[in-house]
Amino acid sequence: MAGRRADGRKTQIVVVGGGAGGLELVAKLGGRLPRREFDIILVDPNPTHIWKPLLHEVAAGSLDANLDEVGYRGHAYRWGYRYFDGALEGIDRDAGQIVVAPILDEDGVEVIGRHRIRFDYLVLAVGSVSNDFGTPGVREHCLALDSRAEADRFRRRLLNQCLRVSRTMTADPSADAYARVAIVGGGATGVELAAELYSAADALGFYGLEVFDSKRLQVTLIEAGPRLLPALPEKLAAAAHAELEALGVRVLVATPVIAATADTIETSGGESIPADLKVWAAGVKGAEFLAHIGGLETTRGNQLVVGPTLQTTRDPRIFAIGDCASFIPAPGERPVPPRAQAAHQMASAAYRNIRAAIDGKPMKDFVYKDNGSLVSLAKYTTVGSLMGNLVGGRMAIEGRLARLVYTSLYRMHLLAIHGWLKGLSLLLIGHVNQVVRPKLKLH
Structure with missing residues (x-):
C-alpha cells in the first residue's frame, strides 16, 4: 500500500x-x-x-x-x-x-x-438541515431538530412552558392552561416526537410538577400529504395514526401550512392553530x-x-x-x-x-x-417494514418485534463506531442506566 x-x-x-x-x-x-x-x-x-x-x-x-x-x-x-x-x-x-x-x-x-x-x-x-420551503415565519418562529443544540433548546422551552402551566394550575385549579405544541411534518421525526412528548409528560409529576400530566399537553401534528409516514405501508401508517390519536394528538393530514407566527401555525384551510412551541419537521435539504x-x-x-x-x-x-x-x-x-x-x-x-x-x-x-423503515412511538408501540428491497416493503412488523429491531439499529451504530468490546460494554451500561438514572433530563 x-x-x-x-x-x-x-x-x-x-x-x-x-x-x-x-x-x-x-x-x-x-x-x-x-x-x-x-x-x-x-x-x-x-x-x-x-x-x-x-x-x-x-x-x-x-x-x-x-x-x-x-x-x-x-x-x-x-x-x-x-x-x-x-x-x-x-x-x-x-x-x-x-x-x-x-x-x-x-x-x-x-x-x-x-x-x-x-x-x-x-x-x-x-x-x-430542515427545509422550510420558503414558508413565511418558519425561520423566525419554528424550531427544528437538526442538532443536539436545537434539541436541547426545545427541551428547555418545553419544560419552561410546563412549569408555567403547573404554576397556573396550582394557583387556580380551574384555570384553562395547557402546553401547546404544533409539529409540522408527518414523517418519522414528527410522529416520533409527538409520541415521545406524551410519554415524557406523564413522568413530569415525579419531578415537582405535581399538577401536570399528559392531560395538560396539547399536541397537533400537521401533514401536507394525504397520510402520515409515506415511507411505510398504508396499513402501518394508519395504525400509527390511530395510536397517536388515542394518546391525545390531534392529527391533521392533507393540511398544507402557509405561515408561522409567534403564537400560531396558519394552514391553507384558514385555520390558525395556537401553539407555544412550533417544530418544523416537514423535510430536509x-x-x-x-x-x-x-x-x-x-x-x-x-x-x-x-x-x-x-x-x-x-x-x-x-x-x-x-x-x-x-x-x-x-x-x-x-x-x-x-x-x-x-x-x-x-x-x-x-x-x-x-x-x-x-x-x-x-x-x-x-x-x-433498502432494509425497510421503522418508527417508534415511544413506550407505546413500534411499527415498520423490513427488507424493503427484497419483499417490496411489505414485510410489516409491529409491537415487540418491531421495537427489538428498532433498538438494534442503534446498537449496530455503537458497534460500528466503537468496535465490539467497547460497543458491547456501552450497551450493558445503557441497560443499567435505564434502571438507575432519572426517567427525564430536566436541566
Whole structure:
C-alpha cells in the first residue's frame, strides 16, 4: 500500500462531518490504515456526536445526551485519526485544500482564525438541515431538530412552558392552561416526537410538577400529504395514526401550512392553530453553504451530486455520503432517501473505494439495500417494514418485534463506531442506566 506522496508527506484523507456516516468512516480509516503513511482528519464544528435519530428523545427529555454522546477527541485518540474543531467554509480544488471558518468563543472573540487543511482525498458527510420551503415565519418562529443544540433548546422551552402551566394550575385549579405544541411534518421525526412528548409528560409529576400530566399537553401534528409516514405501508401508517390519536394528538393530514407566527401555525384551510412551541419537521435539504461549493455540481436542494462510486461528478478526489449526497441508483429512479441506514452503507462503500484508489485498483459501484423503515412511538408501540428491497416493503412488523429491531439499529451504530468490546460494554451500561438514572433530563 502506497501511503506517502511523491513529496514524502503522508497521504491526507479529510472527512468533514461527524454524523453517522462520517464517524463510522473515520473509525474505519483510522483503525485500518497505517498511521506512519496516512493522516486521517475529521472536521466538525461540534465537539461531540449524537446519533441523529435519537434527537427527538433528547428534545422530549427522555434521553440524556450527556451520557450517550461521543466525544470526538477521545474517539480520535482511540481510532487513530485527528479531530479539528471548525465549520467548512469553502473548498479550493486547485490547491487541494478546504477552508475552515474562524472559531469564536461565546463572547464572539476569535480563538482560531480562518485556516486551510490540505487533502488528497476529501469526503463530505455534513448531513442535512430542515427545509422550510420558503414558508413565511418558519425561520423566525419554528424550531427544528437538526442538532443536539436545537434539541436541547426545545427541551428547555418545553419544560419552561410546563412549569408555567403547573404554576397556573396550582394557583387556580380551574384555570384553562395547557402546553401547546404544533409539529409540522408527518414523517418519522414528527410522529416520533409527538409520541415521545406524551410519554415524557406523564413522568413530569415525579419531578415537582405535581399538577401536570399528559392531560395538560396539547399536541397537533400537521401533514401536507394525504397520510402520515409515506415511507411505510398504508396499513402501518394508519395504525400509527390511530395510536397517536388515542394518546391525545390531534392529527391533521392533507393540511398544507402557509405561515408561522409567534403564537400560531396558519394552514391553507384558514385555520390558525395556537401553539407555544412550533417544530418544523416537514423535510430536509443540504445546508446553504453547500450550494455549488468549490464549483461542485449540486441539486436544487443543495445536495452534492455523486456518481456510482460516490465520487462527486466534477472531482474524483472528493466523495460525498449521507444526507448531503444525491445518489440516483439508476436513470428514472428516485434518489436514495436521507436515512441513517443509507449513511451507514455509504460509509462502508466510500471506505472500500478510497482503499481501492490508494491501491490503484478499480472502484466498485455503490448498491443501496433498502432494509425497510421503522418508527417508534415511544413506550407505546413500534411499527415498520423490513427488507424493503427484497419483499417490496411489505414485510410489516409491529409491537415487540418491531421495537427489538428498532433498538438494534442503534446498537449496530455503537458497534460500528466503537468496535465490539467497547460497543458491547456501552450497551450493558445503557441497560443499567435505564434502571438507575432519572426517567427525564430536566436541566
